[in-house]
Amino acid sequence: MKSALATTACFACSTQVHAGEDAPGSDERPQKGDLLVFAEGDQEGKPVTAAALSAGGPPVHAWPKDPKTSVVRSASRLNEILIIRLDPAELDEQTKARAVDGILAYSAICSHAGCPVTAWVKSDVGDKEVLKCMCHNSEYDPRAGAQVVFGPAPRRLAALPLALADGSLSVAGNFVGKVGGAQPG
Amino acid sequence: MTRKQWLLSGFVTFTCLASTLASTAAVSGPIENYAPVTAQRLENPEPANWMLYRRTYDGQGYSPLDQINTSNVKNLTPVWTFATGVVEGHEAPPIVNNGVMFVATPMGQVIALNAKTGDEYWRYKRQLPDDLFQLHPTSRGVGLWEDKLYLATTDDHVVALDAKTGKVVWDTKVQDYKKGQYMTLMPLIVDGKVIVGGSGGEFGVRGYVAAYDAKDGKELWRTYTIPGEGEPGHDTWQGEDWKNGGGSAWMTGNYDKDTKTIYWGVGNAAPWPGEMHPGDNLYTSSVLALDPNTGKIKTHHQYHQNDSWDWDEVEAPMLIDLQRDGRNIKSLVHPGRDAIFWILERTPTKINYVAGWPFVSTDVWKGIDAESGRPIVDPAHKPVVGKRVEFCPSLWGGKDWPSAAYSQKTGLVYVPANENFCGGFTGEKVPLKPGELWLGTKPEDIGLKTKPGADHFGELQAWDPATGKKVWQHNFPKSQLFGSVTATAGDLVFVGGTNDRNFRAFNAKSGELLWEQKTNSGIMGMPVSYEIDGTQYIAIQSGWGVDAQRIQDALVTNNIGIEANVPQGGVIWVFALKK
Numbered sequence: 001m002k003s004a005l006a007t008t009a010c011f012a013c014s015t016q017v018h019a020g021e022d023a024p025g026s027d028e029r030p031q032k033g034d035l036l037v038f039a040e041g042d043q044e045g046k047p048v049t050a051a052a053l054s055a056g057g058p059p060v061h062a063w064p065k066d067p068k069t070s071v072v073r074s075a076s077r078l079n080e081i082l083i084i085r086l087d088p089a090e091l092d093e094q095t096k097a098r099a100v101d102g103i104l105a106y107s108a109i110c111s112h113a114g115c116p117v118t119a120w121v122k123s124d125v126g127d128k129e130v131l132k133c134m135c136h137n138s139e140y141d142p143r144a145g146a147q148v149v150f151g152p153a154p155r156r157l158a159a160l161p162l163a164l165a166d167g168s169l170s171v172a173g174n175f176v177g178k179v180g181g182a183q184p185g
Numbered sequence: 186m187t188r189k190q191w192l193l194s195g196f197v198t199f200t201c202l203a204s205t206l207a208s209t210a211a212v213s214g215p216i217e218n219y220a221p222v223t224a225q226r227l228e229n230p231e232p233a234n235w236m237l238y239r240r241t242y243d244g245q246g247y248s249p250l251d252q253i254n255t256s257n258v259k260n261l262t263p264v265w266t267f268a269t270g271v272v273e274g275h276e277a278p279p280i281v282n283n284g285v286m287f288v289a290t291p292m293g294q295v296i297a298l299n300a301k302t303g304d305e306y307w308r309y310k311r312q313l314p315d316d317l318f319q320l321h322p323t324s325r326g327v328g329l330w331e332d333k334l335y336l337a338t339t340d341d342h343v344v345a346l347d348a349k350t351g352k353v354v355w356d357t358k359v360q361d362y363k364k365g366q367y368m369t370l371m372p373l374i375v376d377g378k379v380i381v382g383g384s385g386g387e388f389g390v391r392g393y394v395a396a397y398d399a400k401d402g403k404e405l406w407r408t409y410t411i412p413g414e415g416e417p418g419h420d421t422w423q424g425e426d427w428k429n430g431g432g433s434a435w436m437t438g439n440y441d442k443d444t445k446t447i448y449w450g451v452g453n454a455a456p457w458p459g460e461m462h463p464g465d466n467l468y469t470s471s472v473l474a475l476d477p478n479t480g481k482i483k484t485h486h487q488y489h490q491n492d493s494w495d496w497d498e499v500e501a502p503m504l505i506d507l508q509r510d511g512r513n514i515k516s517l518v519h520p521g522r523d524a525i526f527w528i529l530e531r532t533p534t535k536i537n538y539v540a541g542w543p544f545v546s547t548d549v550w551k552g553i554d555a556e557s558g559r560p561i562v563d564p565a566h567k568p569v570v571g572k573r574v575e576f577c578p579s580l581w582g583g584k585d586w587p588s589a590a591y592s593q594k595t596g597l598v599y600v601p602a603n604e605n606f607c608g609g610f611t612g613e614k615v616p617l618k619p620g621e622l623w624l625g626t627k628p629e630d631i632g633l634k635t636k637p638g639a640d641h642f643g644e645l646q647a648w649d650p651a652t653g654k655k656v657w658q659h660n661f662p663k664s665q666l667f668g669s670v671t672a673t674a675g676d677l678v679f680v681g682g683t684n685d686r687n688f689r690a691f692n693a694k695s696g697e698l699l700w701e702q703k704t705n706s707g708i709m710g711m712p713v714s715y716e717i718d719g720t721q722y723i724a725i726q727s728g729w730g731v732d733a734q735r736i737q738d739a740l741v742t743n744n745i746g747i748e749a750n751v752p753q754g755g756v757i758w759v760f761a762l763k764k
Contacts, residue, residue: 040618077316077363077620113273114318116621121629124742134628135320136731137738152272152734152753180315 026075029179030064030160034171036105037065037072039080045072048083049167050101057129058120059084059142061108064171078179080108081160082117082131082142083169090143098145098161103169105160106131106146107179112138112153114181125150131157154182215349216297216306220283222329224376228442233716235281236329238371239588240713243504244439244448246590247672248714252721253762254675258690258700260763261723265303269296269755275728277326277371278669278711279757286715287348288726289324289371290755293338297351300724301717303759307351313340317362318620320387321731325437326371328379330399335379337368343381343397355402359383359395364619366390371437375447375477378405382434386452386497389623392432394449394473396480406480410434410451410468417482418467426462429617431455432469436499436586444533446483447475448504448517452497456625458568458612459493466491470498472517472529474536486536489523489560493568494549494608495580495624496522502529503591503598509539509651518650520544520589520600522582525553525560528650542653544646545583545604549576568626570612579608579633581736585667587682588711592672595693597656599670599678600646605639606665606736608632633739642740645670645680647696657696663747665740667733669711681708681725684737684748688712688725688758704758707751709733720761728755 036048039061043052048062059082063074073079088102095104108117115135123130123139130139130149138151146157158177163170220226222236230236232249239246253261269275273291279300280287286300293311298304317340327346328335333354334346340362345354359381360366365388373380379397383390392410397403410432412418422430431454438449454462454469471487488498502517509516509528517529517536524547530537538558543550551561566576581603589600610626617623624631635642643666645659661683668682676693686707690700707729714723729737729751740747 077318109318113320113322114316115320116318118621119627119629124738132629134622135318137735151738152730181318 022075023071025066025069025071026073028073029175030073030079030081030171031066032171032173033067034064034073035067036062036081036083036169036171039063039074048169050085050103050164050169051167053083053085053103055085055102056087057084059131077116078107078109080116082106082108084142086143092144095143095145098159100162100164103162103164104142105162106140106142107158107160107175109180110135110138110153111155111157111178111180111182112136112151117157123149216285219285219332219349221331222282223331227374234283235278235713235715238278238326238373238437239439242440242442244501245503245505245593246588246670247593249674250714250716250721251674252716253673253677253723255677255692255699257762258675258677261690261700261760262763263702263758264722264761265759267296267298267303267305267757269294269726269728269757271755272730272753273728274323274730274733275710275726275755276323277726278713279724279726280326280329281713281715281724282329284717286724287327287334288757289326289336290726290728291322291324291730293324293336295327295334295336295346295351298757300715300722300759309346309351311338311344314362319367321369321384323369323731325369328372328374330374330377330379333399335372335374335399337370337372337381339367339369341366341368341383343372343379343402345399345402357397357402357404364388364390368435370435373438373440373447374399375440378477380438380447380477382436382449384433384435386431386433386455387622387624388620389429389431389455389617390433391428391430392434392452394434394438394475394480396477408475408480408482410473412467421465421467423463429455430462430466430469433497434499436501439501439504440477441504441531445477446531447477448501448531449473449475450499450501452499453492453495456615456623457493457495457610458570458625459491460569460612461614461625462491464491470496470523472498472502472519472536474531484535486529486538486558488519488521488525488527494523494576496582498522500586500588502527503589504531505591505650507651514539516650518591518598520584520598520602522585523560524578524583525550526648540653544600544648545578545602545644547577547583568610568612570614573609573611575607575609577607578603579606580631581606581732585732587667587709588669590670590672590678592678592693594674594676596649596651597647597693598650599672599693600648601666601668601670601680601682602644602646603642603665604644605636605642607634607636609634633736635740635743643683645678645691645696647693659691659696659698665733665736667736668709671712671714673714679712679723679725681710681712681727682733683707684751686727686751688727702760705752705756706754707733723760725758726755727758729753
């Protein structure tokens with residue numbers, strides 16, 4: 001949590017931030033064994049537990065955290081993760097295989113222009129709620145591997161494999177798919 | 186010869202062939218005999234060239250070329266095209282200096298081409314950071330000075346390129362892209378200064394205009410569009426609101442060469458609901474008159490106060506000498522996003538309100554105070570916190586950033602307007618998080634509605650600014666109009682901007698549609714005209730995206746029968762008369 005706060009403070013106060021000033025490992029991608037901690041709200045910095053996730057959404061925003069050094073990997077916005085709990089019966093086969101108790105994790109970075117995916121709203125083209133990037137209206141269905149259902153995004157959100165032990169979530173492997181916008185700027 | 190030697194020899198031959206092919210397939214730089222750009226050439230550009238955003242410092246978007254005219258435009262035909270290789274909104278005018286064309290595209294790219302043949306000289310591709318996020322992934326062009334070009338980038342740098350080779354001469358960081366600060370405008374070049382303004386009003390920035398030394402990239406001055414403590418106008422804000430008050434300045438300014446004054450448009454206050462930043466909020470939704478040498482604010486005019494509709498007024502007003510009400514007026518003409526067609530008078534010390542009238546229907550304004558020029562707001566249509574408020578026109582206004590044009594021949598102003606669109610949202614106090622949208626409402630709550638029974642949306646309007654009368658109007662039944670307009674001395678008006686991918690030419694006097702060409706994508710860029718070896722050309726980038734696409738998403742959701750798929754991907758098109 002300390003690290004996450006420090007990073008936020010640096011964003012707010014200085015245009016002279018150098019990568020070297022961030023804690024070592026804080027800009028590295030999530031790694032197997034990393035814990036997941038809330039990125040915002042009252043629980044910021046605390047571990048994301050299965051019990052803290054509302055069934056059927058909305059998703060929570062999380063950062064990976066190195067359990068050995070306690071460094072939160074929040075120095076790169078490409079590490080921001082969406083965690084959502086859905087009814088396992090709604091998931092397609094491939095997505096179901098990756099879910100733990102219906103819980104799924106995806107990159108929070110839109111594959112179009114790299115904006116954060118912030119909304120959980122009813123789709124423009126269907127009745128279900130979807131993950132939506134409000135910059136350019138790209139929509140992703142988390143029940144189907146976050147495939148694109150509307151908007152200019154060229155590909156699905158990268159997925160992050162999860163593990164669940166004693167009610168706490170952790171990272172089970174590297175991102176599956178490319179993180180970030182297809183064509184920055 | 187052993188087998189190994191033979192293979193080696195074959196390889197050498199192949200590489201020689203390849204390099205020969207490369208050099209014949211394209212002209213391939215460096216560019217010979219490049220014509221250096223001087224203050225004199227920018228102040229009085231040759232008719233054959235298009236070296237500033239709107240060709241001339243007065244921002245009129247008018248070409249004096251007339252080989253292509255109302256009688257022969259039906260014979261206009263493509264002479265070459267060139268794929269930019271990237272998607273998203275292609276908004277830049279192809280800039281032309283003595284036969285060399287420079288095209289800026291999304292993704293921080295500049296392409297130098299032979300403007301006659303379409304052969305590439307060189308291409309600059311900026312390595313943009315992986316974690317860059319872009320609300321408006323575009324570029325509006327490169328500024329020219331001496332033998333260099335200047336690009337303002339979406340990762341918030343100003344970059345100088347060698348015009349002959351495309352090599353980077355200097356690269357200066359302006360602000361921090363990680364905080365949502367970025368640039369999309371074409372720099373304004375005035376007497377060796379590269380002048381830019383920042384984007385990012387949706388991310389809670391404090392806007393500014395800044396100048397850099399064209400030689401070495403050193404910052405010369407920076408003027409914030411929101412006055413700080415102790416500065417005039419600061420008292421139009423309360424508390425700390427000014428620190429994140431918006432006022433981004435993301436379009437190129439115009440320049441009065443006689444009085445040495447820059448006129449720069451300023452964006453809306455942030456976040457959107459005015460209730461969250463009480464006061465007039467200078468200098469948001471205003472035009473600033475700046476001294477190019479110091480950045481000092483000479484004077485200003487605020488079009489509307491305490492903006493609550495996302496109506497930034499960033500397109501700089503056109504400088505037009507008007508005969509109006511029996512006198513000569515050095516005017517500033519601005520068809521606003523706030524739906525008001527503004528006529529102002531520029532004097533050395535003051536900008537005076539002359540006239541204003543709605544050019545599309547609006548329920549926000551009850552009238553304009555005749556003395557001060559302050560529009561009188563209807564509170565029923567001003568967004569507030571905690572209650573949904575509807576208003577017309579929509580967030581995109583009567584006319585967004587795409588430029589209007591003025592023809593010196595017809596004396597008319599041509600406006601790419603949108604009618605029958607309304608918007609609405611519920612204001613909500615949302616905490617500012619660096620790098621995330623900060624609108625004062627839930628982004629998913631924002632609506633664009635079409636009026637019931639609307640028979641069209643886009644309108645190309647022709648107005649006489651001297652009388653305030655509309656002379657003609659062309660309606661687009663199934664499309665918005667979201668592209669810049671250019672007028673020529675051939676009594677033609679060129680515009681794209683529609684979702685059917687067409688590029689069109691109208692009779693500037695009558696509004697008759699004279700010619701159209703279906704292109705690869707939708708056009709939201711700016712048409713230009715230039716001449717080489719006695720032939721007049723018209724050039725445009727076709728490449729749909731950004732806000733034209735956002736409006737399209739809303740149109741498709743609301744209306745059956747509207748084109749659902751406007752393909753993306755940029756192409757430069759160049760036209761001339763069929764010989």
